[in-house]
Amino acid sequence: xxxELEMVKALLDERKRVVVLTGAGVSAESGVxxxxxxxGLWKSFHTQDLARPDAFESRPELVWEFYxxxxxxxxxxxxxxxxxxxxxxxxxxxNFLLITQNVDxxxxxxxxxKLMEMHGSLWQVRCTKCTHAREAREPLPDMPECxxxxxxxxxxxxxxxxxLVAGVLKVAIDQIGRxxxxxxxxxxxxxxxAASFYQLAKDHGAVTVEINxxxxxxxxLMDFAVHGKAGEILPELTTGLRESLS
Ligand code: NAD
Ligand code: APR
Numbered sequence: 001x002x003x004e005l006e007m008v009k010a011l012l013d014e015r016k017r018v019v020v021l022t023g024a025g026v027s028a029e030s031g032v033x034x035x036x037x038x039x040g041l042w043k044s045f046h047t048q049d050l051a052r053p054d055a056f057e058s059r060p061e062l063v064w065e066f067y068x069x070x071x072x073x074x075x076x077x078x079x080x081x082x083x084x085x086x087x088x089x090x091x092x093x094x095n096f097l098l099i100t101q102n103v104d105x106x107x108x109x110x111x112x113x114k115l116m117e118m119h120g121s122l123w124q125v126r127c128t129k130c131t132h133a134r135e136a137r138e139p140l141p142d143m144p145e146c147x148x149x150x151x152x153x154x155x156x157x158x159x160x161x162x163x164l165v166a167g168v169l170k171v172a173i174d175q176i177g178r179x180x181x182x183x184x185x186x187x188x189x190x191x192x193x194a195a196s197f198y199q200l201a202k203d204h205g206a207v208t209v210e211i212n213x214x215x216x217x218x219x220x221l222m223d224f225a226v227h228g229k230a231g232e233i234l235p236e237l238t239t240g241l242r243e244s245l246s
């Protein structure tokens with residue numbers, strides 16, 4: 001009797017177009033806190049209350065303190081077996097795209113190349129006034145200033161109420177609309193537009209798969225759902241894939 005995971009493995013074929021969507025759960029085993037549930041609290045604040053333009057406008061020092069804390073925490077984290085398995089999947093499937101909601105940079109650190117960071121990156125900053133934007137890996141001061149105009153810099157991430165980075169949604173919609181297999185991993189599916197990507201895939205006839213620690217609002221709508229740790233399930237999915245593809 002084939003388990004769900006074996007059925008998903010059997011679906012993967014090098015001629016297929018595969019799109020993977022990841023969320024905070026994929027980095028949980030690296031020690032990066034997720035956003036919702038107990039982990040989603042920083043001091044007495046809900047993380048989603050700090051990831052907002054109005055919070056930055058009224059208390060920029062608090063929001064920067066939060067982001068500098070996250071930058072420091074993530075700088076010490078390493079990719080886990082889930083990130084590595086996705087690099088392997090990219091190697092095996094020529095037509096592959098990884099879309100992540102994560103801003104931690106761990107997919108890139110693991111070696112993923114066909115990667116779209118749809119919510120930006122903790123390792124980017126940009127000016128709140130002029131067009132200056134740059135990569136910033138080094139520790140930042142409490143209220144970092146723009147080297148060009150002297151105004152306050154902000155984290156290069158997408159906050160609630162802000163549009164996604166230009167062009168990102170178009171590429172995502174285009175690629176998902178042409179996918180044969182869509183796999184959602186480690187996301188609570190509570191934040192749009194990512195939470196609706198599976199529907200787009202389904203509408204275009206793709207097979208949809210969820211891999212998550214626990215059920216989400218989308219679970220019952222997916223063709224396959226595998227529950228457990230991404231760092232254990234994904235290596236199982238990619239082990240021996242090369243042989244089954246050839
Ligand atoms: P949205 O559809 O995610 O949100 C619509 C409205 O619902 C907004 O007013 C938002 O504040 C609220 N909302 C949605 N999910 C919420 C939640 N879980 N908790 C509290 N409020 C919630 O659209 P948006 O707000 O315009 O977001 C645009 C994009 O920015 C989305 O893709 C989102 O995922 C992303 N985002 C990124 C970060 C980050 O830290 N990188 C933080 C927030 C949002
Ligand atoms: N393996 C698989 N899934 C896991 C693991 C794990 N080891 N650990 C946790 N999870 C699952 C949780 O069960 C949960 O469903 O990962 C999911 C994480 O959900 P959220 O914390 O809501 O993260 P995410 O879905 O990525 O949030 C989306 O919201 O705050 C914004 O912009 C932020 O990108 C973020 C977006």
